[in-house]
Amino acid sequence: MADQEPVVVEPVADPEPVVVEPVADPEPMVVEPVAEEQVVEDPVPAAQEPVLVADEPEAGAEPAGDEPGTGESLLAEEIAADEASTDDPTPADIAPEPSPVPEQGTDPLEADVTATGSAETPDASAAEVAGAAAAPDAAGEQAVASDVPALSLRNVTKTFGELRAVDGVDLTVPAGSFYGLVGPNGAGKTTTLSIIAGLLRSNGGTVEINGVDAKRHPRAAKKLIGVLPDRLRTFDRLTGRQLLSYYGALRGLPSPVVESRAADLARAFDLVEALGRPVSDYSAGMTKKVMLAGAMIHSPRLLVLDEPFEAVDPVSSGVILDILRAYVDHGGTVILSSHGMELVERVCSRVAVIVSGQVLAEGTVDEVRGESTLEQRFLELSGGLGDVEGLEWLHTFSA
Numbered sequence: 001m002a003d004q005e006p007v008v009v010e011p012v013a014d015p016e017p018v019v020v021e022p023v024a025d026p027e028p029m030v031v032e033p034v035a036e037e038q039v040v041e042d043p044v045p046a047a048q049e050p051v052l053v054a055d056e057p058e059a060g061a062e063p064a065g066d067e068p069g070t071g072e073s074l075l076a077e078e079i080a081a082d083e084a085s086t087d088d089p090t091p092a093d094i095a096p097e098p099s100p101v102p103e104q105g106t107d108p109l110e111a112d113v114t115a116t117g118s119a120e121t122p123d124a125s126a127a128e129v130a131g132a133a134a135a136p137d138a139a140g141e142q143a144v145a146s147d148v149p150a151l152s153l154r155n156v157t158k159t160f161g162e163l164r165a166v167d168g169v170d171l172t173v174p175a176g177s178f179y180g181l182v183g184p185n186g187a188g189k190t191t192t193l194s195i196i197a198g199l200l201r202s203n204g205g206t207v208e209i210n211g212v213d214a215k216r217h218p219r220a221a222k223k224l225i226g227v228l229p230d231r232l233r234t235f236d237r238l239t240g241r242q243l244l245s246y247y248g249a250l251r252g253l254p255s256p257v258v259e260s261r262a263a264d265l266a267r268a269f270d271l272v273e274a275l276g277r278p279v280s281d282y283s284a285g286m287t288k289k290v291m292l293a294g295a296m297i298h299s300p301r302l303l304v305l306d307e308p309f310e311a312v313d314p315v316s317s318g319v320i321l322d323i324l325r326a327y328v329d330h331g332g333t334v335i336l337s338s339h340g341m342e343l344v345e346r347v348c349s350r351v352a353v354i355v356s357g358q359v360l361a362e363g364t365v366d367e368v369r370g371e372s373t374l375e376q377r378f379l380e381l382s383g384g385l386g387d388v389e390g391l392e393w394l395h396t397f398s399a
Helices: 075-084 124-130 140-144 189-197 218-222 240-250 255-268 284-296 314-329 341-347 365-369 374-382
Strands: 151-160 163-173 178-182 204-209 225-228 302-306 333-337 350-355 358-364
Touching: 151 189, 163 189, 163 350, 163 358, 178 189, 178 314, 178 341, 189 204, 189 225, 189 302, 189 333, 204 218, 225 284, 240 255, 240 284, 255 284, 284 302, 284 314, 314 333, 314 341, 341 365, 341 374, 350 365, 350 374, 358 365, 358 374, 365 374
Parallel strands: 178 333, 178 350, 225 302, 302 333
Antiparallel strands: 151 163, 151 204, 350 358
């Protein structure tokens, strides 16, 4: 076997030494002092304005029936007007309001209807927000018999775009009167009544309720009014009793007074057995009766009624008429619109005929109708006498 060559092991060269460079000292960290945070205390919150909760605030703001209009929201305008108005009107602005609260079981129509039924609270603004009525006053009976009209309109105008729905209306409704407002569809009756009731803002003119300027003192004026609108929009899921309690609470009446007056009104309107049922189950006549009762529960000086007898049966109409006549006999004032000329001629002491937003005739019923009937005079003024010529074909019937 041949000898193997010896393995020569080469010596490994020493590795080059590793030179470690010294690390430079880091620059010292400068810590900036934190400035003290300035604490700003929250200012004491100012007293919040009362919150107005409105369910369908624009409902009824557009003229009803055939009267055209765009409708408009009054919420912002109402708040602005109330804030801009002066404090509670002076005694000279509002005629005194008489009559104590009727006791349980008494007929509310035998009490003086010019009373408002609740004492004014020391805080006037709180009373206004609550809708409380002004305090009764012993001198009120003299105010009813005074020369202050229940309602005064001077050059009142209202436009919807280019349409002049109310064009310079002047009306004076004496206290203790039954006043009728008649006119064709679209004449401006509902718009005028809505302005009187505060549901619409006029573009010009003045409205005074028993001497109170409705624009300067809107809340004070509304305390003197009861309203029955043309469109019967109400909380019909409530029972009749609950609805009357709601109306009374809105007017700031104490609960015992509301219960007493609701019972009296239910007897007068023949609604005692219906008070426990939802209003949605009522007939049209019953609905108008319970809403009229709600409009009267605070014993207003002026009732504004838009078509109160429309779609009402003769029995309900008779009940409503009896109550309204007793209300007027005791010093109240009614202004109503109606298409029933015979009814207006029979129950109203004064009447105004309004056509195209203007009053064409005004005065007592005898003064307005002259030698003809009120209906004939109304047709002449409104141009309602149509031409029946050219309808001969209607007299030859189809085979």
